[in-house]
Amino acid sequence: MSAGLSPNAGHDFAALEAALSSAMEWWEASGVPLGDVQRLTTRARRSSKSVATAASPSSPVIKRPATALAPAAAAEDALLLEARRIAAAPDVGTLQALLEDFRAHPLAKNARMVFADGAPNASIMVVGEAPGAEEDRLGKPFVGPSGELLDKMLAAVGISRARNAYITNVVHWRPPGNRNPEPVEIAFGREIIRRHIELIAPKCLILCGKVAVAGVLGLSDSIARLRSESLTHAINPQTSLPCFAIFHPSYLLRRPQDKALMWADLLRMEAQLTAEGILHAQSVA
DSSP, rough: OOOOOOOOHHHHHHHHHHHHHHHHHHHHHOOOOOOHHHHHHHHHHHHHHHHHOOOHHHHHHOOOOOOOHHHHHHHHHHHHHHHHOOOOOOOOSHHHHHHHHHOTTTTSSSOOOOOOEEEOOOEEEESSOOOHHHHHHHHHOOOOHHHHHHHHHHHHHOTTTTTEEEEEEOOOOOOOGOOOOOHHHHHHHEEEEEEEEHHHHEEEEEEEEEHHHHHHOOOOOHHHHHHHEEEEOOOOOEEEEEEEOOOOHHHHOOOOGGHHHHHHHHHHHHHHHTTSSSSSSOOOO
């Protein structure tokens, strides 16, 4: 067991030496042979000097080199730097191409990059969380059972990906086993989705699920708390977009009892978008 040297180690040995000297005087007066004791005293004196030197404040302090970043942290930093490089894309086509070519993302090794679907000049941008199995297979967002439900929800209030909605995700590759995205995957996606929003320039955002809210707005609150909040996203100092945080369709498939809440949210969203001239009363194409 190693406990390190006390700064007072030299003083401790000096006190021991003084105690031994006092004891030796008494033993000598009592007729005790002192040969072995003298050898021990000499050894103690030498140890005292060496320890005192090691513990002396004037002795040079050997500093260990600063610990390098853990490999995982360094890899995350490198990944975010790549996200910022990709997010500098001047247009949507370049953004998509850069993501297609970026194979260093940890999810890209075993998944297909799913970019977007819908009308590129849409006034409404729908942001989901991450692709599922069907999205990974077909290369489009919201095409599985949750996508079918999303289409029905939007159509009920006059919104269609074929006419006035553009759909994408915060995370562009399917996480293994449909697990929740890791924080670093959301952070990477945040750089991309914010640039994506700037390039599409919609008039409002519909954020489906907690990961979408975290990716776009940086909030960690639940949808149950945010669904009735007035949210905005600033794409520049002069422009802020109204945002609607809604339950993800996959959540509603698991909890159909919350569809009544979703319907109330859709009606509230329809009323606001109509009042602001973003959504017009017309049949869905």
